[in-house]
Amino acid sequence: MEIKVFGQLVDVFGAENISTGTIENVEALKADLEKRFPALAEKTFVVAVNRQIVHENISLGDKEEIALLPPFSGG
């Protein structure tokens, strides 16, 4: 699965795009990423699946397009 990250999360992952294997659902994805990138645990972000922001723990297929999005406050 390809994951696109935005804003300050790029510093956490060291890249704008990262890959991961098949993962069951959104919470499992977050847990997996936190294991690989511990700094993520301290970050606030929302998850988009196929360009829709999701707040529920929905199931994920193999080919979902995932994005992780932190809040911005600059202006």
Added chain:
Amino acid sequence: MDALERYSRQISLKEFGEDGQKKLGAAKVFIAGAGGLGCPVLLYLAAAGVGTLGVADDDVVSLNNLHRQVLFSTDDIGKLKVEAASEKVRLLNPEVKFVSFAEKLTNQNALEILKDFDIVIDGTDNFPSKYMINDACVLLDKPLIYGSVSKFEGQVAVFNLPDAEGKKCNYRDLFPQPPHERIFSCAEEGVLGTTTGIIGSMQANEAIKIITGIGKPLINQLMIFNALTNESFILGISKNQKDYQLPADENEFKKTDYDWLCSVNSNVEEIDQFRFNELLNEKEVTFIDVRELDEKPDVDFDHERIPLGELRDKLKDISTKEIVCFCQTGKRSVEAARILSEKFGESKKIYSLKGGVLSLPG
């Protein structure tokens, strides 16, 4: 005659026309903050002939503002931004009525100020203001054009306007709670003037579309633009009411401490499952499940169940000195803990279970 000449190039657009111009002339738009976003918004909306523009900003122009706050000149350094802006807008388009407030928009003045405007544009640069303006717009049922920048990326969205299904989302449907970690500001991490210029121009463009009824504004959508790659993404937003609680009325709104809500060091402590288990074995601790009543899995220890949305109303006196909030994934419980902490202050220690019920061993 002059008016038609001034606006002739936009009136020539058949989608816009004289009708569009009339709508702009009758519109009242408020811009919170005359900074990197507010300046291009003001410039373009004044030039386009929006009838009334309101601005609140208590800041003065500094030299390091000028690379992005394109409304101001070197001569303006030290002047109040609203005064300098008023002068520039008058020179650009004397037909525009400019209403300025040389004060910061806060929860004490926002409802009174915003009620006279049709559309609110968020040009602020901090989370307390963004959450406060969002909540004010929900209470007043005003469309809000949100914008924010982080380094080379920007976000734009339109809130509180119904989509085809009549659904209205607000900023909290996107980010239910303020971040509790430190997020760098433009002052700290830097920003290019062109980035705030692009995002501010997009906000102004959305305002023109909404006022004149042309095109597809970003209703219930978030646009993200990367100025380095020119990539843009549009993400859909849906209602997410269970993860946040808005102030119920004016009174509650005015009593909400937005600086504190968005502060990095609140006295809410997030705890892991191990600390949670330790607290379960102590006597003087109240556990509150803030999930909706039908949410599973159930837990098998003593607790109260008060959904986040009912917490303010149903909160009675709690005798224990320590309170642990928990929910499904640990987001709502942080919000709940903040509400409790706001109520009880230093008199109680409030915890939130990080990762929620799902983090507890089956």
